Amino acid sequence: MNTESPVSRRAALCGIVVALAVPSGLVTACGSPAPSGTGSGSTPKQNGSTPTSASSxxxxxxxxxxxxxGGAVVDGPGGKKIVVARISATEVKAYDATCTHQGSTVAEPSGGTIxxxxxxxxxxxxxxSVKKGPATTGxxxxxxxxxxxxxxxA
Incomplete structure (x- = not known):
């Protein structure tokens, strides 16, 4: 007779994810909060959004x-897409080109809109910032x- 308690499918999958996960964010997806003081602190926000960290x-x-x-969508560090918008002759802004709705890559700015x-x-x-949804986060x-x-x- 088997006296071991069965492991739920979710627990087994989380165990596999933890064993294979390199980024610590994947561990959090299984319901365990990231330990404080492990370098996952927040970056100061600019205009309501958190800047991505990259080599200066x-x-x-x-x-x-x-x-x-207008602007351009370019490859950033690690192959991450970045959308660069030219606001004026000397001012540029840049954002992670991943749409906050479902993760698609946004197009280059055109007509005052990304x-x-x-x-x-x-x-x-x-x-x-969001001008029109379905995205709710900038x-x-x-x-x-x-x-x-x-x-x-920078």
Whole structure:
């Protein structure tokens, strides 16, 4: 007779995820809160969104390739897509290009709007805020600056 207690499917799957997980965020998905003081602290918010962390000074795109009033979607650190919006001749803003609704990549800014082509969410190029849903959260800011003729990570 088997005296061992059965393991639920959820517990077994969480165990597998924990065993295979490299990013600590996956462990949290199983219901265990991340321990405090493990480097998962929050970053100060800018315009209501948390900037992504990346190596400072990395060139993203030539300023000439980002039209004023428009923008570009470029590869960032780790292959992560970043949308760069050129607000004026000398001002640029950048955001994680992942739509906060269901994770699709947003299109480059056009007509004063960053649009997700999957479900139509619209975001402001000036601050990443939601202009039109279904997304309810703005795009996460990425700190950038203009250095010479390049847009670089700040």
């Amino acid at each position: 000074g990395g060139a993203l795109v030539a300023l000439a390739d980002v039209p004023e009033g 649009t997700c082509q999957s479900h139509g969410s619209q975001f402001s190029p000036a601050d990443g 795009l996460r800011a990425v700190a950038v600056r203009v250095q010479g003729d390049q847009v670089v990570l």
